[in-house]
Amino acid sequence: MKIALLGYGKMGKVIERVAQERGHEIILRKKSADSFDGLENADVAIEFSVPSAAVNNINECFTKNIPVVSGTTGWLEHYDEIKKLCNANNGAFLYGSNFSLGVNIFFELNVQLAKMMSKLEQYNVSMEEIHHTQKLDAPSGTAITLAKDIIANSNYNDWTIDTPKENDIFITAKREENVPGTHTVTYDSEVDSIEIKHTAHSREGFALGAVVAAEWLTGKKGVFSMKDVLGI
Numbered sequence: 001m002k003i004a005l006l007g008y009g010k011m012g013k014v015i016e017r018v019a020q021e022r023g024h025e026i027i028l029r030k031k032s033a034d035s036f037d038g039l040e041n042a043d044v045a046i047e048f049s050v051p052s053a054a055v056n057n058i059n060e061c062f063t064k065n066i067p068v069v070s071g072t073t074g075w076l077e078h079y080d081e082i083k084k085l086c087n088a089n090n091g092a093f094l095y096g097s098n099f100s101l102g103v104n105i106f107f108e109l110n111v112q113l114a115k116m117m118s119k120l121e122q123y124n125v126s127m128e129e130i131h132h133t134q135k136l137d138a139p140s141g142t143a144i145t146l147a148k149d150i151i152a153n154s155n156y157n158d159w160t161i162d163t164p165k166e167n168d169i170f171i172t173a174k175r176e177e178n179v180p181g182t183h184t185v186t187y188d189s190e191v192d193s194i195e196i197k198h199t200a201h202s203r204e205g206f207a208l209g210a211v212v213a214a215e216w217l218t219g220k221k222g223v224f225s226m227k228d229v230l231g232i
Contacts, residue, residue, distance in 0.1 A: 001218060004028035004042035006057040007049030007072065010134075014207040015046055022211060030057075040064045044214045051075045051137060058082055058093065067092035069214045071099050071206070073141025083223050094217050094224040097141030098181070099209030104226045106198040110146050110185055113196060114153040123187040123194070125150060127159075128172040130182040138173035142183055147171060150185070180206075 001024045005012045008029045016026050028038040028045075032053060039045065039060065044067045047057050051074030061068035062085050070093070079095070086093040098104070117123055129143040139147075139161055147159035147169050157167040164170040180200040187194040200206070209226065216229045 001025070001215065002027045002041060002043045003214060004030070004039050004045040004066065006030045006039075006045055006047040006061075006068075007053070009048070011048045011071075011203055011206065012046075014203045015048065015210055018204070018207040019046075019211045019214075022215075024211070036060050036064075039066060042066050044069065044218050046071075046210050046214050048072055048210070055082065059085060062086060062089040062091045062093075065089070065091065067094075067214075067217045067220070069094045069096075069210055069217055071096055071210055073097055073144075074137030076141070076144075086223050090221055092217050092220050092222060092224075094213050094226075094229070096209070096213065096226045097145040098206065099213060099226065100181075100198075100200060100205040101209050101212075101230070102205060103142060103181075103183075103198055103200075104209070104230055104232070106183070106196070107145060107149060108232055109196055111149050111153055113185070113187075113194070114150040117187050117194075118154040120187075120189075122189045122191075124189070125154075125156065125185065125187050126170045126172070127186070128174070128182075128184045130174040130176055130179050132179050133175045133177055135175060138175070139171045140173070140181065140183070142181065143171050143173070146183060146185060 008031050045061045047070040054072040054075040055078050129140045159169040182199045184197040
């Protein structure tokens, strides 16, 4: 499979290595100022860039009829627009706030726990996410996904990183050196606490999930998520 990498930072380089180990060829390594020359020859694009570039990168893939897997976070106010563009161009698009296979299992655990806790008013939920200092957006896309899934399965109305209002989920976002990603969801009451946590040990898990998603997306049309890839 011929892969175009749109975004060639630390994550792009790990994706490159994992993809090559799985027998794929990297035909384009696009940094921010580079052109899209060669994109039309790709079987699939993997997009891990920055929020300001993501929409243009994805749209360029639709224009050239290239399936695109995107893991860039911080641009989701344009997500509905991208879905419409994908369908209008009969394209293929798969977005994930986190491509780690373990995190996607964690997402499902979070949903089930939220359903079980929704009737127990004595518990208050909060979240914490910790990432490396180079991460530009806060809270992380993973934390937002976790919060939205709780909101969809409970009486909470919104999430915030500021002073929470009633029925808001408070998210603490920390930036520390050399932390690939740690996410904790805590339900706290006067008598006890319940906590679920995912800790990434390296970028390898994110890269593997992105490449697996790209393998799965090839030949398909429509808008998908990691739930489709994993069949959950």
